[in-house]
Amino acid sequence: MTRVAIIGAGPGGLMTAYLLERKYKNSCQTTLFEATDRVGGKILTRRFDCVPAIYEAGVAEVYDYGMIGPDPLQQLIGELGLKTTPIDGQTVVVDGKVLRNEHEIAEHCGEAALMAVEDFRRRAAAMMPIETWHEGFWQDDNEHPWARRTCEEILNEVADPAARKFLKVAVHSDLATEPHLTSGLNGLKNFVMDVPGYVRQCSIDGGMEMLPRALQENLIRTRLELNSPVVGVEKNRNEGYRISFRRNRRIEQQDFDAIFIALPHNWLNSIEWGGERLRRAMTEHIAYYDRPAHYLRITILFRKPFWQSLITDSWFMLDAFGGCCVYDESARHDVGEYGVLGWLVAGSDALTLVNLDDRTLVNRAIESLPDGLYEEAHEHFIEGKVHRWAAAVNALPGGCPVRDTRAAHLPEAKEHPGIFVVGDYLFDSTLNGVFDSANLATDLLHSMPLLVDDLPPHPSKKSATCFSPQQQ
Ligand SMILES: Cc1cc2nc3c(=O)[nH]c(=O)nc-3n(C[C@H](O)[C@H](O)[C@H](O)COP(=O)(O)OP(=O)(O)OC[C@H]3O[C@@H](n4cnc5c(N)ncnc54)[C@H](O)[C@@H]3O)c2cc1C
Structure with missing residues:
Protein backbone atom coordinates (compact mmCIF):
# COMPACT_ATOMS: atom_id res chain seq x y z
CA MET A 1 0.00 0.00 0.00
CA LEU A 44 -16.84 29.67 -3.77
CA THR A 45 -20.63 29.91 -4.20
CA ARG A 46 -22.11 32.24 -1.59
CA ARG A 47 -25.53 33.44 -0.41
CA PHE A 48 -26.64 36.97 0.43
CA ASP A 49 -27.71 37.69 4.03
CA CYS A 50 -31.07 39.30 3.18
CA VAL A 51 -32.49 36.73 0.73
CA PRO A 52 -31.44 33.18 -0.20
CA ALA A 53 -30.03 34.23 -3.59
CA ILE A 54 -26.66 32.67 -4.55
CA TYR A 55 -23.76 34.17 -6.45
CA GLU A 56 -20.22 33.18 -7.46
CA ALA A 57 -17.62 34.80 -5.20
CA GLY A 58 -14.64 33.07 -6.83
CA VAL A 59 -14.44 30.98 -10.02
CA ALA A 60 -16.92 32.32 -12.56
CA GLU A 61 -17.32 29.65 -15.21
CA VAL A 62 -16.02 26.50 -16.84
CA TYR A 63 -14.41 26.63 -20.28
CA ASP A 64 -15.78 24.01 -22.64
CA TYR A 65 -13.53 22.96 -25.54
CA GLY A 66 -15.76 19.99 -26.40
CA MET A 67 -16.47 21.19 -29.93
CA ILE A 68 -12.78 21.24 -30.97
CA GLY A 69 -11.33 18.18 -29.26
CA PRO A 70 -11.29 16.02 -26.15
CA ASP A 71 -12.17 17.99 -23.06
CA PRO A 72 -11.21 16.07 -19.90
CA LEU A 73 -12.86 18.58 -17.54
CA GLN A 74 -16.22 18.34 -19.31
CA GLN A 75 -15.87 14.56 -19.16
CA LEU A 76 -15.28 14.78 -15.42
CA ILE A 77 -18.28 17.08 -14.92
CA GLY A 78 -20.47 14.64 -16.86
CA GLU A 79 -19.10 11.66 -14.94
CA LEU A 80 -19.94 13.37 -11.66
CA GLY A 81 -23.53 13.78 -12.87
CA LEU A 82 -23.44 17.60 -12.82
CA LYS A 83 -25.54 19.66 -15.20
CA THR A 84 -24.28 22.83 -16.87
CA THR A 85 -25.92 25.90 -18.44
CA PRO A 86 -24.20 27.78 -21.29
CA ILE A 87 -23.47 31.43 -20.58
CA ASP A 88 -22.52 34.07 -23.11
CA GLY A 89 -21.88 37.80 -23.46
CA GLN A 90 -21.24 40.22 -26.37
CA THR A 91 -22.05 43.64 -24.89
CA VAL A 92 -19.31 46.15 -24.15
CA VAL A 93 -19.92 49.41 -22.28
CA VAL A 94 -17.47 52.12 -23.42
CA ASP A 95 -17.56 55.81 -22.44
CA GLY A 96 -21.00 55.32 -20.90
CA LYS A 97 -22.43 53.85 -24.12
CA VAL A 98 -23.89 50.33 -24.24
CA LEU A 99 -22.58 48.63 -27.39
CA ARG A 100 -24.49 45.41 -28.01
CA ASN A 101 -23.55 44.64 -31.58
CA GLU A 102 -21.29 45.64 -34.47
CA HIS A 103 -23.73 48.28 -35.62
CA GLU A 104 -23.59 50.04 -32.23
CA ILE A 105 -19.79 49.73 -32.08
CA ALA A 106 -19.48 51.37 -35.50
CA GLU A 107 -21.96 54.08 -34.51
CA HIS A 108 -20.14 55.02 -31.31
CA CYS A 109 -16.47 54.19 -32.02
CA GLY A 110 -16.55 54.72 -35.80
CA GLU A 111 -16.36 52.34 -38.79
CA ALA A 112 -12.56 52.48 -38.74
CA ALA A 113 -12.43 51.26 -35.12
CA LEU A 114 -14.80 48.38 -35.86
CA MET A 115 -12.69 47.35 -38.85
CA ALA A 116 -9.53 47.55 -36.74
CA VAL A 117 -11.09 45.32 -34.05
CA GLU A 118 -12.19 42.81 -36.67
CA ASP A 119 -8.77 42.90 -38.38
CA PHE A 120 -7.06 42.27 -35.06
CA ARG A 121 -9.33 39.32 -34.26
CA ARG A 122 -8.72 37.83 -37.72
CA ARG A 123 -4.97 38.23 -37.19
CA ALA A 124 -5.22 36.67 -33.73
CA ALA A 125 -7.10 33.68 -35.16
CA ALA A 126 -4.43 33.28 -37.86
CA MET A 127 -1.65 33.45 -35.23
CA MET A 128 -3.38 30.75 -33.21
CA PRO A 129 -5.58 28.38 -35.20
CA ILE A 130 -8.14 26.50 -33.09
CA GLU A 131 -6.14 23.23 -33.06
CA THR A 132 -3.01 24.95 -31.71
CA TRP A 133 -4.91 26.83 -29.02
CA HIS A 134 -6.50 23.65 -27.78
CA GLU A 135 -3.12 22.06 -27.20
CA GLY A 136 -2.53 24.44 -24.32
CA PHE A 137 0.61 25.60 -22.57
CA TRP A 138 3.34 23.27 -23.74
CA GLN A 139 6.92 23.74 -24.77
CA ASP A 140 6.05 24.31 -28.43
CA ASP A 141 4.74 27.63 -27.19
CA ASN A 142 8.34 28.80 -26.89
CA GLU A 143 8.62 28.83 -30.70
CA HIS A 144 5.57 31.06 -31.14
CA PRO A 145 6.48 34.55 -32.49
CA TRP A 146 4.47 36.24 -29.70
CA ALA A 147 6.00 34.16 -26.88
CA ARG A 148 8.82 36.59 -26.04
CA ARG A 149 6.90 39.80 -26.68
CA THR A 150 4.61 41.48 -24.19
CA CYS A 151 0.88 41.70 -24.68
CA GLU A 152 1.26 45.50 -24.48
CA GLU A 153 3.59 45.47 -27.52
CA ILE A 154 1.01 43.53 -29.51
CA LEU A 155 -1.80 45.90 -28.54
CA ASN A 156 0.35 48.89 -29.49
CA GLU A 157 0.36 47.60 -33.08
CA VAL A 158 -3.35 48.48 -33.28
CA ALA A 159 -3.15 52.02 -34.63
CA ASP A 160 -6.76 53.07 -34.01
CA PRO A 161 -6.98 54.27 -30.36
CA ALA A 162 -10.69 53.44 -29.95
CA ALA A 163 -10.09 49.90 -31.26
CA ARG A 164 -7.05 49.50 -28.98
CA LYS A 165 -9.07 50.55 -25.94
CA PHE A 166 -11.92 48.24 -26.92
CA LEU A 167 -9.57 45.24 -27.21
CA LYS A 168 -7.81 46.07 -23.95
CA VAL A 169 -11.09 46.32 -22.05
CA ALA A 170 -12.24 43.02 -23.56
CA VAL A 171 -9.15 41.06 -22.45
CA HIS A 172 -8.28 42.68 -19.09
CA SER A 173 -10.64 40.59 -17.00
CA ASP A 174 -9.34 37.30 -18.40
CA LEU A 175 -5.68 38.24 -17.96
CA ALA A 176 -6.05 39.41 -14.32
CA THR A 177 -2.97 41.52 -14.97
CA GLU A 178 -1.77 44.44 -17.08
CA PRO A 179 -0.79 43.73 -20.70
CA HIS A 180 2.85 44.75 -20.03
CA LEU A 181 3.12 42.07 -17.31
CA THR A 182 2.24 39.11 -19.47
CA SER A 183 3.33 37.70 -22.82
CA GLY A 184 1.75 38.39 -26.18
CA LEU A 185 1.07 34.67 -26.41
CA ASN A 186 -0.91 34.57 -23.16
CA GLY A 187 -2.78 37.62 -24.41
CA LEU A 188 -3.41 35.90 -27.74
CA LYS A 189 -4.91 32.83 -26.03
CA ASN A 190 -7.36 35.14 -24.32
CA PHE A 191 -8.04 37.38 -27.37
CA VAL A 192 -9.18 34.40 -29.44
CA MET A 193 -11.77 33.53 -26.83
CA ASP A 194 -13.83 36.33 -28.37
CA VAL A 195 -13.55 34.71 -31.81
CA PRO A 196 -16.52 32.40 -32.50
CA GLY A 197 -15.72 28.67 -32.47
CA TYR A 198 -12.83 28.61 -29.99
CA VAL A 199 -14.52 28.00 -26.68
CA ARG A 200 -17.87 27.94 -24.95
CA GLN A 201 -18.43 29.01 -21.37
CA CYS A 202 -20.82 27.35 -19.00
CA SER A 203 -21.94 27.52 -15.42
CA ILE A 204 -22.62 24.53 -13.18
CA ASP A 205 -26.28 24.29 -12.17
CA GLY A 206 -26.80 24.91 -8.47
CA GLY A 207 -23.54 26.87 -8.24
CA MET A 208 -19.91 26.29 -9.20
CA PRO A 292 1.09 37.29 -9.17
CA ALA A 293 -2.14 38.51 -10.73
CA HIS A 294 -5.18 39.83 -8.92
CA TYR A 295 -8.95 39.81 -8.79
CA LEU A 296 -11.57 41.56 -6.72
CA ARG A 297 -15.24 40.66 -6.80
CA ILE A 298 -18.02 43.08 -5.91
CA THR A 299 -21.46 41.49 -6.04
CA ILE A 300 -24.68 43.41 -5.50
CA LEU A 301 -28.24 42.26 -4.82
CA PHE A 302 -30.95 44.48 -6.33
CA ARG A 303 -34.73 44.42 -5.92
CA LYS A 304 -35.09 43.58 -9.61
CA PRO A 305 -32.87 42.95 -12.66
CA PHE A 306 -33.42 46.49 -13.96
CA TRP A 307 -30.60 46.29 -16.57
CA GLN A 308 -32.24 43.41 -18.44
CA SER A 309 -34.38 45.80 -20.49
CA LEU A 310 -31.09 47.03 -22.00
CA ILE A 311 -28.64 44.10 -21.61
CA THR A 312 -29.79 40.49 -21.78
CA ASP A 313 -26.35 38.79 -21.90
CA SER A 314 -25.01 36.59 -19.06
CA TRP A 315 -22.22 39.16 -18.70
CA PHE A 316 -21.02 42.43 -20.19
CA MET A 317 -17.64 44.14 -20.34
CA LEU A 318 -17.28 47.57 -18.78
CA ASP A 319 -14.45 50.05 -19.40
CA ALA A 320 -14.35 50.98 -15.68
CA PHE A 321 -11.49 49.62 -13.50
CA GLY A 322 -9.22 49.22 -16.53
CA GLY A 323 -11.77 46.86 -18.07
CA CYS A 324 -13.91 44.55 -15.99
CA CYS A 325 -16.45 41.84 -16.58
CA VAL A 326 -19.88 42.27 -14.98
CA TYR A 327 -21.75 38.99 -14.55
CA ASP A 328 -25.52 38.87 -14.42
CA GLU A 329 -25.70 36.21 -11.71
CA SER A 330 -29.49 36.21 -12.05
CA ALA A 331 -29.10 34.98 -15.64
CA ARG A 332 -27.59 31.68 -14.46
CA HIS A 333 -28.85 31.16 -10.89
CA ASP A 334 -32.44 31.17 -9.70
CA VAL A 335 -32.64 34.31 -7.55
CA GLY A 336 -36.42 34.77 -7.67
CA GLU A 337 -37.61 38.23 -8.59
CA TYR A 338 -34.29 39.81 -7.53
CA GLY A 339 -31.37 40.84 -9.71
CA VAL A 340 -27.68 40.21 -8.98
CA LEU A 341 -24.70 41.81 -10.72
CA GLY A 342 -21.10 40.75 -10.01
CA TRP A 343 -18.14 42.96 -10.99
CA LEU A 344 -14.92 40.99 -11.63
CA VAL A 345 -12.23 43.66 -11.25
CA ALA A 346 -8.78 42.54 -12.44
CA GLY A 347 -5.07 43.37 -12.40
CA SER A 348 -3.63 46.58 -10.93
CA ASP A 349 -7.08 48.03 -10.27
CA ALA A 350 -7.97 45.01 -8.13
CA LEU A 351 -4.69 45.32 -6.23
CA THR A 352 -5.12 49.05 -5.65
CA LEU A 353 -8.73 48.77 -4.53
CA VAL A 354 -8.13 45.79 -2.26
CA ASN A 355 -7.35 48.08 0.70
CA LEU A 356 -10.63 50.01 0.51
CA ASP A 357 -13.57 49.05 2.72
CA ASP A 358 -16.56 47.12 1.37
CA ARG A 359 -18.96 50.06 1.42
CA THR A 360 -16.65 52.24 -0.68
CA LEU A 361 -16.13 49.43 -3.17
CA VAL A 362 -19.84 48.76 -3.53
CA ASN A 363 -20.39 52.47 -4.18
CA ARG A 364 -17.59 52.51 -6.75
CA ALA A 365 -19.19 49.56 -8.55
CA ILE A 366 -22.58 51.27 -8.72
CA GLU A 367 -20.95 54.52 -9.90
CA SER A 368 -19.26 52.61 -12.74
CA LEU A 369 -22.61 51.88 -14.42
CA PRO A 370 -23.60 54.07 -17.38
CA ASP A 371 -26.25 56.80 -17.04
CA GLY A 372 -29.67 55.25 -17.11
CA LEU A 373 -28.56 52.16 -15.19
CA TYR A 374 -26.74 54.08 -12.42
CA GLU A 375 -29.91 55.79 -11.08
CA GLU A 376 -31.86 52.53 -11.05
CA ALA A 377 -28.99 50.74 -9.31
CA HIS A 378 -29.19 53.26 -6.47
CA GLU A 379 -32.92 52.93 -6.24
CA HIS A 380 -33.01 49.11 -6.19
CA PHE A 381 -29.90 48.41 -4.08
CA ILE A 382 -30.38 45.87 -1.24
CA GLU A 383 -27.00 44.38 -0.27
CA GLY A 384 -23.38 44.30 -1.46
CA LYS A 385 -20.63 41.70 -0.94
CA VAL A 386 -16.89 41.95 -1.58
CA HIS A 387 -14.38 39.12 -2.04
CA ARG A 388 -10.68 39.88 -2.37
CA TRP A 389 -8.35 37.68 -4.41
CA ALA A 390 -4.99 39.51 -4.38
CA ALA A 391 -2.11 37.47 -5.85
CA ALA A 392 -4.45 34.49 -6.18
CA VAL A 393 -3.84 33.78 -9.89
CA ASN A 394 -0.84 33.62 -12.20
CA ALA A 395 -0.08 36.38 -14.71
CA LEU A 396 2.16 34.23 -16.89
CA PRO A 397 0.98 30.63 -16.72
C1 LIG B 1 -11.82 35.55 -8.79
C2 LIG B 1 -11.36 34.36 -9.58
C3 LIG B 1 -12.08 33.94 -10.68
C4 LIG B 1 -11.68 32.82 -11.39
N1 LIG B 1 -12.46 32.41 -12.43
C5 LIG B 1 -12.15 31.28 -13.08
C6 LIG B 1 -13.02 30.79 -14.10
O1 LIG B 1 -14.03 31.41 -14.42
N2 LIG B 1 -12.70 29.62 -14.70
C7 LIG B 1 -11.58 28.92 -14.36
O2 LIG B 1 -11.35 27.85 -14.94
N3 LIG B 1 -10.73 29.35 -13.40
C8 LIG B 1 -11.00 30.51 -12.75
N4 LIG B 1 -10.16 30.96 -11.75
C9 LIG B 1 -8.95 30.17 -11.46
C10 LIG B 1 -9.29 29.02 -10.49
O3 LIG B 1 -9.72 29.58 -9.29
C11 LIG B 1 -8.06 28.14 -10.24
O4 LIG B 1 -7.65 27.58 -11.47
C12 LIG B 1 -8.31 27.00 -9.26
O5 LIG B 1 -8.94 27.43 -8.09
C13 LIG B 1 -6.97 26.35 -8.89
O6 LIG B 1 -7.20 25.32 -7.94
P1 LIG B 1 -6.12 24.96 -6.83
O7 LIG B 1 -6.66 23.79 -6.12
O8 LIG B 1 -4.78 24.87 -7.45
O9 LIG B 1 -6.04 26.25 -5.88
P2 LIG B 1 -7.09 26.84 -4.86
O10 LIG B 1 -8.45 26.87 -5.45
O11 LIG B 1 -6.51 28.14 -4.41
O12 LIG B 1 -7.09 25.83 -3.63
C14 LIG B 1 -5.98 25.69 -2.79
C15 LIG B 1 -6.43 25.06 -1.47
O13 LIG B 1 -5.26 24.82 -0.67
C16 LIG B 1 -5.54 25.21 0.67
N5 LIG B 1 -4.26 25.49 1.34
C17 LIG B 1 -3.46 26.56 1.22
N6 LIG B 1 -2.34 26.40 1.96
C18 LIG B 1 -2.43 25.19 2.54
C19 LIG B 1 -1.58 24.46 3.43
N7 LIG B 1 -0.39 24.93 3.85
N8 LIG B 1 -1.99 23.24 3.86
C20 LIG B 1 -3.18 22.72 3.45
N9 LIG B 1 -4.02 23.38 2.62
C21 LIG B 1 -3.65 24.59 2.17
C22 LIG B 1 -6.44 26.42 0.53
O14 LIG B 1 -7.16 26.67 1.71
C23 LIG B 1 -7.33 25.98 -0.63
O15 LIG B 1 -8.45 25.24 -0.19
C24 LIG B 1 -10.52 32.10 -11.03
C25 LIG B 1 -9.76 32.55 -9.93
C26 LIG B 1 -10.18 33.66 -9.22
C27 LIG B 1 -9.39 34.12 -8.02
Missing part, protein backbone atom coordinates in the same frame (compact mmCIF):
# COMPACT_ATOMS: atom_id res chain seq x y z
CA THR A 2 1.42 3.38 -1.02
CA ARG A 3 0.78 6.12 1.53
CA VAL A 4 0.06 9.36 -0.30
CA ALA A 5 -0.49 12.87 1.08
CA ILE A 6 -2.14 15.67 -0.86
CA ILE A 7 -1.69 19.22 0.39
CA GLY A 8 -4.63 21.52 -0.35
CA ALA A 9 -8.29 20.54 -0.94
CA GLY A 10 -9.02 23.13 -3.62
CA PRO A 11 -10.06 21.83 -7.03
CA GLY A 12 -6.47 20.70 -7.73
CA GLY A 13 -6.20 18.58 -4.55
CA LEU A 14 -9.68 17.09 -4.94
CA MET A 15 -9.04 16.23 -8.59
CA THR A 16 -5.72 14.63 -7.61
CA ALA A 17 -7.44 12.50 -4.94
CA TYR A 18 -10.18 11.53 -7.40
CA LEU A 19 -7.66 10.53 -10.09
CA LEU A 20 -5.52 8.56 -7.63
CA GLU A 21 -8.57 6.51 -6.66
CA ARG A 22 -9.52 6.02 -10.31
CA LYS A 23 -6.04 5.13 -11.52
CA TYR A 24 -4.58 3.18 -8.62
CA LYS A 25 -7.70 1.72 -6.97
CA ASN A 26 -6.83 0.18 -3.57
CA SER A 27 -3.06 0.59 -3.96
CA CYS A 28 -3.02 4.10 -2.48
CA GLN A 29 -3.97 5.15 1.00
CA THR A 30 -4.51 8.88 0.60
CA THR A 31 -4.73 11.68 3.16
CA LEU A 32 -5.88 15.10 1.96
CA PHE A 33 -4.76 18.02 4.15
CA GLU A 34 -6.76 21.24 3.99
CA ALA A 35 -5.86 24.41 5.88
CA THR A 36 -9.44 25.67 6.27
CA ASP A 37 -12.77 24.17 7.34
CA ARG A 38 -14.04 23.69 3.78
CA VAL A 39 -13.01 22.13 0.49
CA GLY A 40 -13.13 23.89 -2.89
CA GLY A 41 -10.48 26.63 -2.57
CA LYS A 42 -11.25 29.46 -4.98
CA ILE A 43 -14.51 27.85 -6.12
CA GLU A 209 -19.31 24.81 -5.76
CA MET A 210 -21.28 21.73 -6.85
CA LEU A 211 -18.03 20.60 -8.53
CA PRO A 212 -15.83 20.33 -5.39
CA ARG A 213 -18.80 18.98 -3.44
CA ALA A 214 -19.37 16.21 -5.99
CA LEU A 215 -15.65 15.40 -6.08
CA GLN A 216 -15.58 15.12 -2.28
CA GLU A 217 -18.68 12.90 -2.24
CA ASN A 218 -17.04 10.57 -4.75
CA LEU A 219 -13.88 10.06 -2.68
CA ILE A 220 -14.20 6.65 -1.04
CA ARG A 221 -10.67 5.79 0.04
CA THR A 222 -9.34 9.29 0.85
CA ARG A 223 -9.12 10.62 4.41
CA LEU A 224 -9.84 14.36 4.59
CA GLU A 225 -8.11 16.38 7.32
CA LEU A 226 -9.77 19.80 7.54
CA ASN A 227 -8.32 22.69 9.60
CA SER A 228 -4.89 21.11 9.15
CA PRO A 229 -2.51 23.50 7.37
CA VAL A 230 0.71 21.82 6.34
CA VAL A 231 3.68 23.84 7.58
CA GLY A 232 6.65 21.62 6.69
CA VAL A 233 7.74 18.95 4.20
CA GLU A 234 11.01 17.02 4.45
CA LYS A 235 12.56 13.66 3.73
CA ASN A 236 12.39 11.05 6.52
CA ARG A 237 14.97 8.37 7.31
CA ASN A 238 13.18 5.62 5.35
CA GLU A 239 13.27 7.05 1.82
CA GLY A 240 9.83 8.54 2.43
CA TYR A 241 8.63 12.01 3.39
CA ARG A 242 7.45 13.65 6.59
CA ILE A 243 4.68 16.21 6.70
CA SER A 244 4.28 18.61 9.62
CA PHE A 245 0.85 20.13 10.01
CA ARG A 246 -0.91 22.29 12.55
CA ARG A 247 -3.92 20.95 14.41
CA ASN A 248 -5.51 22.70 17.38
CA ARG A 249 -2.46 24.95 17.75
CA ARG A 250 -0.11 21.95 17.96
CA ILE A 251 2.27 20.63 15.33
CA GLU A 252 1.74 16.98 14.36
CA GLN A 253 3.74 14.85 11.95
CA GLN A 254 2.94 11.99 9.58
CA ASP A 255 5.06 9.97 7.16
CA PHE A 256 4.17 9.20 3.54
CA ASP A 257 5.68 7.54 0.46
CA ALA A 258 4.61 10.33 -1.90
CA ILE A 259 3.31 13.86 -1.64
CA PHE A 260 1.24 15.93 -4.07
CA ILE A 261 1.46 19.64 -3.35
CA ALA A 262 -1.80 20.98 -4.83
CA LEU A 263 -1.33 24.63 -3.93
CA PRO A 264 -1.35 27.74 -6.08
CA HIS A 265 2.08 29.35 -6.43
CA ASN A 266 1.30 32.08 -3.86
CA TRP A 267 0.83 29.48 -1.08
CA LEU A 268 4.03 27.50 -1.73
CA ASN A 269 6.12 29.95 0.30
CA SER A 270 4.07 29.24 3.44
CA ILE A 271 5.66 25.78 3.78
CA GLU A 272 9.10 25.11 5.22
CA TRP A 273 10.97 22.81 2.86
CA GLY A 274 13.34 20.63 4.88
CA GLY A 275 16.88 19.79 3.67
CA GLU A 276 19.10 22.01 1.56
CA ARG A 277 18.40 20.31 -1.75
CA LEU A 278 14.60 20.44 -1.46
CA ARG A 279 14.67 23.98 -0.07
CA ARG A 280 16.73 25.22 -3.03
CA ALA A 281 14.63 23.37 -5.59
CA MET A 282 11.36 24.69 -4.19
CA THR A 283 12.72 28.23 -3.92
CA GLU A 284 13.76 28.05 -7.56
CA HIS A 285 10.38 26.58 -8.57
CA ILE A 286 8.48 29.31 -6.72
CA ALA A 287 10.67 32.09 -8.17
CA TYR A 288 10.15 30.79 -11.72
CA TYR A 289 6.36 31.04 -11.52
CA ASP A 290 6.21 34.09 -9.26
CA ARG A 291 3.97 36.29 -11.43
CA GLY A 398 3.55 28.05 -17.76
CA GLY A 399 6.41 30.46 -16.95
CA CYS A 400 8.68 31.99 -19.54
CA PRO A 401 10.05 30.09 -21.36
CA VAL A 402 7.51 27.31 -20.82
CA ARG A 403 9.24 24.44 -19.05
CA ASP A 404 9.21 20.76 -19.85
CA THR A 405 5.90 19.81 -18.23
CA ARG A 406 7.08 16.55 -16.68
CA ALA A 407 10.08 18.26 -15.08
CA ALA A 408 7.90 21.15 -13.91
CA HIS A 409 5.76 18.71 -11.90
CA LEU A 410 8.80 17.17 -10.18
CA PRO A 411 10.69 20.09 -8.62
CA GLU A 412 13.52 17.91 -7.20
CA ALA A 413 13.41 14.58 -9.02
CA LYS A 414 16.85 13.29 -8.00
CA GLU A 415 16.54 12.91 -4.23
CA HIS A 416 12.84 13.65 -3.88
CA PRO A 417 11.22 11.66 -6.71
CA GLY A 418 8.02 11.30 -4.67
CA ILE A 419 7.28 15.01 -4.35
CA PHE A 420 4.97 16.27 -7.11
CA VAL A 421 3.40 19.68 -7.62
CA VAL A 422 -0.08 20.22 -9.08
CA GLY A 423 -1.15 23.68 -10.16
CA ASP A 424 -3.08 25.68 -12.72
CA TYR A 425 -0.05 28.00 -12.91
CA LEU A 426 1.81 25.20 -14.76
CA PHE A 427 -0.78 25.37 -17.54
CA ASP A 428 -3.33 28.12 -18.18
CA SER A 429 -4.48 29.37 -14.74
CA THR A 430 -7.89 27.73 -15.10
CA LEU A 431 -9.77 24.70 -13.77
CA ASN A 432 -9.04 22.97 -17.09
CA GLY A 433 -5.33 23.59 -16.48
CA VAL A 434 -5.35 22.33 -12.90
CA PHE A 435 -7.16 19.17 -14.03
CA ASP A 436 -4.53 18.57 -16.74
CA SER A 437 -1.87 19.11 -14.10
CA ALA A 438 -3.49 16.65 -11.64
CA ASN A 439 -3.79 14.13 -14.45
CA LEU A 440 -0.13 14.42 -15.41
CA ALA A 441 1.15 14.38 -11.81
CA THR A 442 -0.89 11.30 -10.86
CA ASP A 443 0.51 9.50 -13.92
CA LEU A 444 4.01 10.42 -12.72
CA LEU A 445 3.52 8.43 -9.51
CA HIS A 446 4.63 5.52 -11.65
CA SER A 447 8.02 7.11 -12.10
CA MET A 448 8.84 6.52 -8.42
CA PRO A 449 11.34 3.66 -8.43
CA LEU A 450 10.51 2.38 -4.94
CA LEU A 451 6.80 2.16 -5.51
CA VAL A 452 6.50 0.74 -8.98
CA ASP A 453 6.03 -2.84 -7.74
CA ASP A 454 3.24 -1.78 -5.41
CA LEU A 455 1.16 -0.04 -8.03
CA PRO A 456 -1.09 -1.54 -10.70
CA PRO A 457 0.12 -1.33 -14.33
CA HIS A 458 0.61 2.16 -15.70
CA PRO A 459 -2.73 3.45 -16.99
CA SER A 460 -2.49 3.63 -20.75
CA LYS A 461 -4.04 6.50 -22.71
CA LYS A 462 -7.09 4.35 -23.41
CA SER A 463 -7.43 3.10 -19.83
CA ALA A 464 -10.71 3.00 -17.96
CA THR A 465 -10.01 6.43 -16.51
CA CYS A 466 -10.84 8.08 -19.87
CA PHE A 467 -8.69 11.05 -18.93
CA SER A 468 -5.78 11.79 -21.21
CA PRO A 469 -3.69 14.87 -20.56
CA GLN A 470 -3.18 17.07 -23.59
CA GLN A 471 -0.42 15.71 -25.77
CA GLN A 472 3.05 17.15 -25.67
